[in-house]
Every structure is written in structure tokens, then in C-alpha cells.
Amino acid sequence: MKKSFPDKLFACWHPVSYSNEIKKTKPFGTFLLDQPIVIWRSSNGKVHAMKDLCIHRGTALSLGWIKNDCLVCPYHGWQYDKNGDCVLIPQSPKTNIPKKAKTPVYHCNEKFGLIWVALKKPIYPLPEIPEFENGKWKLVNTGPFDWKSDASRQVENFTDFGHFPWVHPGLLGDQKRPEVPDYKVEIKNAVLHYSVIRPESVNTDDFPIFANKEIMKPKRKSIYCLHLPYTIVLRLGWGGVKGMIYFFISQPISSNKCRGFCIVGRNYNLKEPDTIIQNFEQVIFNQDKKIIESQRPEQVPFDFAEELHLKFDSVAMNYRKAMIKEKLNY
Numbered sequence: 246m247k248k249s250f251p252d253k254l255f256a257c258w259h260p261v262s263y264s265n266e267i268k269k270t271k272p273f274g275t276f277l278l279d280q281p282i283v284i285w286r287s288s289n290g291k292v293h294a295m296k297d298l299c300i301h302r303g304t305a306l307s308l309g310w311i312k313n314d315c316l317v318c319p320y321h322g323w324q325y326d327k328n329g330d331c332v333l334i335p336q337s338p339k340t341n342i343p344k345k346a347k348t349p350v351y352h353c354n355e356k357f358g359l360i361w362v363a364l365k366k367p368i369y370p371l372p373e374i375p376e377f378e379n380g381k382w383k384l385v386n387t388g389p390f391d392w393k394s395d396a397s398r399q400v401e402n403f404t405d406f407g408h409f410p411w412v413h414p415g416l417l418g419d420q421k422r423p424e425v426p427d428y429k430v431e432i433k434n435a436v437l438h439y440s441v442i443r444p445e446s447v448n449t450d451d452f453p454i455f456a457n458k459e460i461m462k463p464k465r466k467s468i469y470c471l472h473l474p475y476t477i478v479l480r481l482g483w484g485g486v487k488g489m490i491y492f493f494i495s496q497p498i499s500s501n502k503c504r505g506f507c508i509v510g511r512n513y514n515l516k517e518p519d520t521i522i523q524n525f526e527q528v529i530f531n532q533d534k535k536i537i538e539s540q541r542p543e544q545v546p547f548d549f550a551e552e553l554h555l556k557f558d559s560v561a562m563n564y565r566k567a568m569i570k571e572k573l574n575y
């Protein structure tokens with residue numbers, strides 16, 4: 246049986262595309278929480294989000310085009326302005342346009358090179374990432390990663406360090422050191438905070454992406470902020486000035502479909518071609534994908550009796566607790 250999404254999930258910012266996917270010439274169609282959405286840019290560069298459905302005969306507006314700062318339906322050419330109002334019906338230009346001729350408009354924002362949409366007035370702010378705005382860090386967009394799972398599963402996978410030696414041996418972990426170090430999770434304003442220090446896994450010749458080379462006993466500190474429901478800011482450090490940030494967010498397309506956006510920022514290796522880190526993440530996310538798509542149920546279960554939790558699963562347990570407390574679970 247299909248579960249319905251909780252109301253509060255509609256009142257959260259969700260990513261729907263990278264900024265550079267939205268051109269001034271063409272609308273872009275996607276889905277958010279099963280709702281069809283069309284994203285488009287007006288001539289001043291501003292992005293707009295609307296329901297991807299023409300009131301006339303239910304055609305997807307994203308198949309149309311942009312003209313006079315309006316979205317044009319591809320079927321009979323009706324034009325919708327940025328407020329979602331139909332302003333032209335070419336078949337009868339002289340009759341008054343009925344009030345009902347409109348399509349719902351959603352909250353839309355552009356930040357960190359991503360387009361964000363909230364279907365209802367957003368209740369949480371977007372995270373702060375000052376490093377991404379000081380101009381000294383190089384940001385690389387990776388993915389996006391389309392998985393047949395709920396967004397909660399994709400996010401949880403990103404937080405789960407117990408799997409590194411098993412799913413990513415040689416890249417993120419080592420099966421000779423599978424232990425998860427102790428850590429504590431704190432929850433403040435719908436954000437989970439925790440950090441771990443682990444022995445560094447080595448850079449491979451194919452993917453020389455971490456900053457660990459010059460350190461004698463490489464250790465990597467990972468500081469996580471998990472913003473409910475599906476946003477993670479992960480800061481990696483090696484005890485020096487070099488830093489790396491993973492900004493990972495999952496778009497909840499449907500209850501068994503999601504798209505992960507992962508922006509990787511670094512203040513070192515600024516000249517390294519983007520493809521090195523993009524290819525590295527493609528390998529990592531592909532290794533994860535088949536595991537996560539096999540998980541049942543497709544959504545993270547919020548009944549603790551359905552799974553077996555041990556102490557090192559504290560992030561997973563706290564994620565479930567916090568989602569329940571904020572009424573974001575389903």
C-alpha cells in the first residue's frame with residue numbers, strides 16, 4: 246500500500262536541479278513528493294517553480310517553451326506568467342480569461358548552485374556554508390545520483406560509516422579495521438551534530454583526492470551536520486588548514502525514487518580537473534546504489550522493532566527519533 250507523505254515534508258526546501266541545468270531558453274520538468282514541477286528562468290535570471298500542468302487539458306508545461314517571460318503550453322499555446330496566471334489564450338484572445346486559468350506557484354530559491362523548491366511555506370532555513378561563499382574554495386558538482394529508493398535511505402547511507410570497509414574497500418575503508426569509533430550525537434533545531442575520527446584510508450593513484458599525503462599518521466576527522474529531513478554538510482579535516490566539504494542532499498521524487506546532489510568543496514588541489522572527483526563519486530555512489538535499492542522497505546522504517554540497532558548505529562537511531570519528533574516520518 247502506498248503511504249502518503251506527511252504535511253511537513255511539503256514545507257521543507259528540497260533540491261530539484263543543479264543551477265546550470267536551468268537555462269533561460271527551456272523549462273525543466275521534475276517531480277517532488279509525487280507532484281509534477283516545472284522550473285524556468287525569466288529574462289532577469291530569476292527562477293520560478295510551478296505545478297507542471299496546464300489547466301486547459303492537463304499537458305505538462307515543461308514540454309513547452311518560454312516567451313515574453315511567460316511559460317507557453319506546447320498543446321494550444323496558452324501563456325502563464327511568473328505568478329502562474331494565464332495571460333493569453335490564443336484561440337480566443339478577445340474573451341476575458343477565466344479566473345480559474347492558472348497553475349499553482351511554489352516557493353523557489355537558488356543557492357549553492359542548486360535550485361530549491363518548497364511546496365508550502367518552508368519551516369526550516371537552508372544550511373549555512375560560509376566556506377562555499379568566500380570564493381576561496383573550489384566547488385565541484387557530482388552526480389546527480391538517481392536511485393530507486395526513498396530519499397531517507399539515500400541520506401542514511403551517506404551517514405553510515407560502518408559500511409565503508411565492506412562496500413568501498415580500498416577507497417573509503419579497510420576491512421582490517423572495521424571498528425566504528427565512539428561518537429555522540431546531539432540534536433539542535435532539527436539538525437543532528439556528530440563527528441568521528443578514523444584512520445585515513447589511502448589515496449589511490451586513480452583518485453588522488455584527499456589531503457593526507459604529507460601527514461605521518463593520517464587521521465581524518467569528519468564533522469557531520471544532518472539537517473532534517475535530507476540534507477548533510479560533512480566537513481573533513483586532517484589536522485591542518487586543508488579542508489574538504491561534502492554537501493549532500495537528496496530530492497524526494499517519490500516514496501521509492503530519489504535523486505542525490507553532491508557538491509564537493511576543497512581549499513586545496515584547486516587545479517585538479519573536476520572529472521577526477523566526479524569519477525570517484527560515480528564509483529562510490531554506484532557501489533552504494535545496488536545495496537540501497539535492495540533494502541526493504543524502500544523507506545527508512547520508523548518502528549524501532551523492525552530492525553536491529555546496535556550502539557554504533559547511533560546516527561541511524563537518532564535520525565529516526567528526530568524525524569518522528571519533527572513529524573517528518575511516514
Ligand code: FES
Pocket residue numbers: 299300301302303304318319320321322323
Ligand atoms: S493543454 Fe495547455 S493550452 Fe491546451
Ligand SMILES: [Fe+2]
Pocket residue numbers: 402408409412413529533
Ligand atoms: Fe557508501
